[in-house]
Amino acid sequence: MKLTLKIWRQKSASDKGKLVDYKVDDVSSDMSFLEMLDVLNQDLIDKNEEPIAFDHDCREGICGMCSMFINGRAHGPDRSITVCQLHMRSFKDGDTIYIEPWRAAAFPVIKDLIVDRSAFDRIQQAGGFISVNTSGNTQDANGTLISKHAADTAMDAATCIGCGACVATCKNSSAMLFVGAKVSQYALLPQGQIEAADRVRNMVAQMDLEGFGNCTNTGACEIECPKGISLDNIARMNRELMKANLN
């Protein structure tokens, strides 16, 4: 198929940036979206133009590195996938595709489609952990029984890949789905109880400091999340925060 691409080009963080048109021919429906961009980049290199910079690594939907806004949607038109899992069979011959970076004040553009998501790391550093040293002297792993339901729900929250689609798609650029997922994972497990209050307070404070917006329960984040992280996690985070502040 033949496609017209309108891709965001921005030389650096301080550059203004603009959409630039590209044509690609010979796109096979078996290609992944990123492989289609690989083909375009090879073409640009051959023509002595600068290839398009985009983040990607595992190309199997788990590292969370790829991050593109495609035709107005985070990770493109399909549900429950990242860009690297999006295949060209989702598009038709003659389509025009808009490709932009994540847009949020807390995710400044580094170059073209690459943004700086280190704010997510800093939120985790503020409290996204259980304070246990790796001495190997912890109690036996089966020493505390954990109900299958709690373990499974914690796992569902823990599958977050930290890609930032929730922030990119939210009209408020809120990171609450991301933070809620991490808070929930620990809140649901007995190991996480000891520091629960400090954890949620510190993580939320850092989230605010980074400049992420608030949640107005639109639910777009849940729809666009490649891992299907549920809005319940935001509710749980709010409960945890309230609990922490009441004590």
Add this chain to the structure above:
Amino acid sequence: MALNSRVPEGPIKDKWTNYKDKINLVNPANKRLIDVIIVGTGLAGGSAAATLAELGYNVKSFCFQDSPRRAHSIAAQGGINAAKNYQGDGDSTYRLFYDTVKGGDYRSREANVYRLAEVSTNIIDQCVAQGVPFARDYGGLLDNRSFGGVLVSRTFYAKGQTGQQLLLGAYSAMNRQIGRGKIKMYNRHEMLDVVIVDGKARGIIARNLVTGEIERHSAHAVVLATGGYGNAFYLSTYAMGSNVTASWKAHKRGAFFANPCFTQIHPTCIPVSGDHQSKLTLMSESLRNDGRIWVPKNMEDVLAIREGKLKPVEISEENRDYYLERRYPAFGNLVPRDVASRAAKERCDAGYGVNKTGEAVYLDFAAAIQRYGKEQAHVKGLDENDKVVVTKLGKDIIKAKYGNLFQMYEKIVDQNPYETPMMIYPAVHYTMGGIWVDYNLMTTVPGLYAIGEANFSDHGANRLGASALMQGLADGYFVLPYTIGDYLSNDIRTGKISTDSKEFEEAEKQVKATIDALVNNNGTHSVDYFHKKLGKIMWNKCGMARNEKDLKDAITEIAELRKEFWKDVKVPGGANEYNEELAKAGRVADFLELGELFAKDALQREESAGGHFRDEYQTPEGEAMRRKEFQYVSAWEYKGEPKDAVLHKEALVYENIEVKERSYK
């Protein structure tokens, strides 16, 4: 230089305990005076960084990704082994040790493997304490599954995302230390050389991938946790950025490279679909617990399938060849990876491949769906003979166990694996070879360590499933923190290492010269052009089966390709900016050297062992023929060109396990 593995004396059961009792320690106040650089933030690097920082050392961590959480350990699916014997099925430290050595085709170092089995149980305790949500049964206890090459259920898992959960556990431990200021994290940085001062590793040269700036970083010890080199094959299950550069630069600075030809080709990956393909996707080995592997028995069926005239579900049971069950009745579909891969290749080479390229076999869940469905119908008091009810119930169970993998398959192949068998084919997945290390995980360069997949010691010629995660975390959490202390105890009075020395200057100059050469080359072909060519040579001549002629050709062809690369590669953009093509060029340049050593090693090893299969050395039944004369580690010393590398041998002695034919029949 004679290799000294520094394996402690005494019975194997007591070696590690006795060793720990006798090593030198660094007191907490002195740890504050010591810096350690760790390159890579996967399971090995992440866990090591967190632990060393907890102990009190000043850690500097480096990763090329935008966050340590994205290292490729995250993609491991199936699980992590530990000799907990929670299932009461006869597991023990010895049995895990035994299975690992046997699975590795008697080419791993006995004492290291025993230690790995010994600390495996601590890993599970540690991860649970960190909040890793492993799968549990209805009583609240941890669940286990079984993996290839073993007869017990010792694999702990978190759905099909075990690597992700373990890595996020290590990442959370790192975050705690980053928050406390004990780890200084350098994201989007790539190590481009190691700096040796007075014979000791004292720092690295790194490139800031955003600004292009070349930086000097010093430390009292340097740890490489930079993973494997499977991307030499271009197509692999590795991440796009996975590379050999750190290991290769260390090799060029004096670290011996061990068994480079020992590569794991994983049997269950999604087949290649076309020339545009950039990577291959693994389908977890855990699928072989329930999936049955087959090809049609009759050639006419194969041809009809390829022409689209016949569907696999239309082929009757008696016309299917479940070749693993046929050849290996004891282990069936759960034979180790090397055996399963070769068996798939054997069938496809014989012409029975089931897709257009002739390189695919079926992995079929229909039988499992019926089996689980009947079980569920019985439990729920429904009609066990009602096919519709049974199939639905069975699919639900399969979905609960492998849902994310099935979804991944459907997205890529556009076929529904609940309705039609998956198509799979082997792909490059892991490298057992790597930087040579002694019992302390130290390389032949004092103060330079290699942990996780980057080293060579624990998996021999073939790695069993769910053992990579175990080794990465064992090295980082429980082994290196002890062994490195013994070395660093001599450095308490050294003081800060200066980056102004001539050694740093020389290394930086060399790095800059290489970068300048690349960006100013103005050739005609892109980096990928060369990488793909290298990949073709590697796959066709150093792949699942190798022979003398092909390997000799490969050595010549790779050397020629390398020459062509330096003459004709085109790297757009400049050195002082974000430039992915430049980063890729540096990595491919190193693959082009490693590839040659790889072929040389495979040529020198005149035997078949694990993942290394030489056509000339096979039993009459087509199984790998190991040779006693090659019961050693090949450790290569760099001497200028890869072809000039000098071989050093570390004899492998097995005192606690009988070396015998590796049979899964």
